[in-house]
Amino acid sequence: MPAIEVRDLHKAYGDVEAVAGVSFDVEQGECLALLGPNGAGKTTTTEILEGYRKSDSGYARVLGVDPGRGDQDWKARLGIVLQSDRDLGDLTVSEAVHHFAGYFDNPRDPDEVIHAVGLAEKAGARNSKLSGGQRRRLDVALGIIGSPELLFLDEPTTGFDPAARREFWKLIEELKAQGTTVLLTTHYLDEAEHLADRVAVIARGKIVAFDTPAQIGxxxxxxxxxxxxxxxxxxxxxxxxxxxxxxxxxxxxxxxxxxxxxxxxxxxxxxxxxxxxxxxx
Amino acid sequence: MNRSLRLGRLRAGIELKQFFRDRESALFNFMLPMILLIIFASVFANQLIGFEQVTFAQYFLAGMIASGILYTSFQNLAIAIPMERDDGTLKRLEGLPMPKASYFIGKAGMVFTAYAAQIAILLIVGVLFYGIDLPSTPYRWFTFIWVSVLGLLSCTLLGLAFSVVPKQGRGASAIVAPIVLILQFTSGVFFVFTQLPTWMQNFASFFPLKWLTQAMRYVFLPDGAQVVEASGTWDLGMCALVLGAWTIAGFLLALKVFRWSARGQ
Incomplete structure (x- = not known):
């Protein structure tokens, strides 16, 4: 069974069809990158699969469950890294990661996760004092703390310097090696080429190309x-x-x-x- | 249910941490009654307010405790939740394996704990520096507790409901704080209630704060002081009725209007 199955998904906001008939599968353990310009429907598609939005029509299964009706057992199997969060500013990195481990039955070790995302030196720093790239790494730490089977990454490396981006890729590769399925949204094509097994190019709510990075187009x-x-x-x-x-x-x-x-x-x-x-x- | 409670406790702990670390929240929701008590009680020192040898500080304390209920619940939530909606807190929680009830349990836990700490400090400062008398009978202590609980409950629910009014987190305090201030001026927090114009008294009687302040006067003032109340009695029954009605209204309203994401999302 694929980790994600999407068939003919539609979602409109008023007259604008943000998602206009999208279909794809993501196999277990695979990393699929969604590429496309701003407003192409990437985030809407992702948020339907995460359970945040309801589709107008179409079929979607995420880990075998209709994301519109996902319960807590289902959510416990997902890791979600959303775009641009600014919350938790008054807590330290360590406090935040330890706290969010508390929502899961089998969390990863918080200190190991902090280390894995490269924030060990910043563990005692207030989150509001982190740089843009460090803040994104905190979001990733909170996304993987529950040892998810499926990880959603929405533009995870925005604001990273090149060295930090390489570090981040290594982390995602390690997660993939452990069998985590990844749905990645990104603007960076080198990132997609590096991490993704397959890429889907979305434009105006439709998939215009879907293949491995080497073969696409x-x-x-x-x-x-x-x-x-x-x-x-x-x-x-x-x-x-x-x-x-x-x-x-x-x-x-x-x-x-x-x-x-x-x-x-x-x-x-x-x-x-x-x-x-x-x-x- | 077990899980809701367990995660609710987890939420309450982190909420409290954030409540006290956020300077604005710590100042305006927590410290303000202490600051106001120190200022007013120092200015008016042991001035009597004209009946039963009640000092201004003693009269003012009742108003500050009642205000503390409003600050830690209504003002706190009606400002913090729109910010949480903006900064991604609520969206993050929605994606977690957490029953939504845990969020509300956490908020209530934070409100009740912050209030308890606030009152403890307020009473210690009052007793040590301003010669304030603590409640004189067990029944007054009992009333103190049930009025506090009912007041916090109703104003927490109203804060949850009101959190949909500010469109953005930034600027929420500019909408909420004036409402609290107007209620305080018209409810006899800063002035002796019965010296206010009648229309103002009537206006304030629709809202919880007037009844909270009056009940706290019963708790902290000698019995003879009730002749200065609007009806010549403490009216605790009416207080329970009004707070009960607001609790039910707040519950239904919060249930109907509370939103996890901003409008149009």
Whole structure:
């Protein structure tokens, strides 16, 4: 049984269809990343699955339960990291994590969790004094304290510096290695590429592409871009046969081809072209 | 039910911690009666208010205790809950394996504990520095307790219900504090009640604070002082009736209007 099953989910706010027929599965132990511009319906979809919002129509099962009717036993199996929380400012990191362990029957060890999210040095600090990235790590700590089977991460690394983001990825990879299923919403494509087994690109409430990060938007078969400098002018050529083009260039130039580079479209290139295609429709 | 109570206690503990650490809340919900008592009792010292040798401090203490009920329950909740709705507290709790009852048990636990601590300090300060007499009979102590409990209960429920009125956490105090202040001025907290204009007395009689203050005067003033009350008696029966009615109204109202998320969400 998949951890999450979604079929033809719909949710409108007034005339605006925030979620317009979304279907996907997340297998147990898998990490699925939801990508899409602001207002595409990512958060609405996630919040329906977390039980915060009711869908207008469609079918959804989260750990086998209809999220609109999830009871406490069901909630005990979820970990939820919402967007931008500012609560708990008057407590310390340690107090908050220890307190929230109290809601669960089999919590993780609070001190271990604080250590795992890299807040050990800040354990005695008031939460209101944490930096943006530290605050997000506290939210993640509170999301995983109940040893969830399924973890929802809504833009978890906003405000992280690059080193903190790498640390965070390591933490999520460890959770995945322990079998935790993750539904990740993010704006950072490198994050999706790093963590996700599969990505779903959402635009205007619909999934426009759904595949592994390496395959999405026919990335693996796509063209490569070869660039070099010739007579002081930068040349860029898209080609499906880059090797042939490079052979031709090496024959034409004596020695090094100035500033020769070949690159495959990044996930970001692919993502942006998917969205551009969507906007043309 | 067991789980609701256990998590309710957990909530009450963390609520209290946050209540005392939040400077604004500690000052305006907890310390204010002590500060006002010290100021008023120092200014008017042992001035008598004209009957039965009652000092101003003794008369004022009754009003401060009644105000303490309103501060720790109604004012506290009606300001704190809109903030919790804004800053993600309520949304986080909604996602936890916690019965919703635990949240309300926690709030009530915080209110009752904060009030008990507040009254203890208020009485100690009053007795040590301002020559205040403690209640003179067991029946007065008993009345002190049931009036406090009924007052806290009704004003807690009204605070839960009123928490939907401020649209944002920021600015909630600007809506709630003036309401409390108006009730205090019209209910005989700062002035002798019967010296207020009749229309003001009539206005205040609709709300709990007037009855709480009057019952606390029964608890702390000598029996002869009741001739200065509006009806010439302490009217404890009427006090119970009004507080009981507000408790029921507050319960039904809170049940109907309380919301976990902001409007439009």
């Amino acid at each position: 026919n990335r693996s078969e796509g063209t490569a871009i070869v660039s070099w400098i010739e007579n002081g002018i930068e040349h860029k050529e898209s080609t499906t046969t880059p090797t042939a083009l490079v052979n031709e260039l090496t024959a034409r130039f004596v020695g090094e081809v100035p500033r020769l580079a070949i690159h495959r479209p990044t996930l970001e290139d692919t993502y942006l072209s998917l969205l551009a295609k969507e906007n043309e429709l």
